[in-house]
Amino acid sequence: MNDAEFEEQKARVLAVFEKWSVPLWLEGYDTTFYWERTKGPERKMEGGDTHWQTTLKVNSNWTHMDAAITAYLGTIMNVTEVELETAVVHECMHILVCETRQGEDKGDDWLDHEERVCTMLAKAFMTVRQYAKEGKL
Numbered sequence: 003m004n005d006a007e008f009e010e011q012k013a014r015v016l017a018v019f020e021k022w023s024v025p026l027w028l029e030g031y032d033t034t035f036y037w038e039r040t041k042g043p044e045r046k047m048e049g050g051d052t053h054w055q056t057t058l059k060v061n062s063n064w065t066h067m068d069a070a071i072t073a074y075l076g077t078i079m080n081v082t083e084v085e086l087e088t089a090v091v092h093e094c095m096h097i098l099v100c101e102t103r104q105g106e107d108k109g110d111d112w113l114d115h116e117e118r119v120c121t122m123l124a125k126a127f128m129t130v131r132q133y134a135k136e137g138k139l
C-alpha cells in the first residue's frame with residue numbers, strides 16, 4: 003500500500019465515522035483512530051477452514067468515554083462502501099454497549115453476546131437509514 007492509497011483508505015473510514023458519530027450520540031466520546039497498513043487479523047469461521055478478515059477493532063473505556071478504533075487499511079481497501087459503513091457502525095455499537103461486558107476474557111465465547119447485539123443494532127441502523135433515504139419513514 004503506497005502513501006496515496008493509505009490516505010485514500012483513511013479518508014473513507016473517517017468520512018463514514020463522521021457521518022454516523024453525531025446521530026449515534028458518540029460526540030461525547032474521545033475517539034482516537036489507529037491506522038494499520040496491513041490486513042487485519044484472521045478469525046476462523048465455524049465449521050470450516052475459511053477465515054474472516056478483521057477490518058476494524060475497537061477498544062473502549064466507557065467509564066472515561068474514551069475509545070480507540072484500529073483500522074486495518076490493507077483489508078479495508080478490498081471492501082465495498084456498504085461493507086465499510088456496516089463495519090464502522092458495528093464498531094460504534096461496541097463503543098455504546100461496552101459497559102455491559104462482564105467477566106471479560108473468560109473462555110472463548112465471552113464476547114459473543116456483545117457481538118450479536120452490535121451486529122443487530124448496526125443492521126437496524128443501516129435499515130433505518132435506507133428507509134429514510136426511500137422516504138419510508
Ligand SMILES: [Zn+2]
Nearest residue numbers: 092096117120
Ligand atoms: Zn464486533
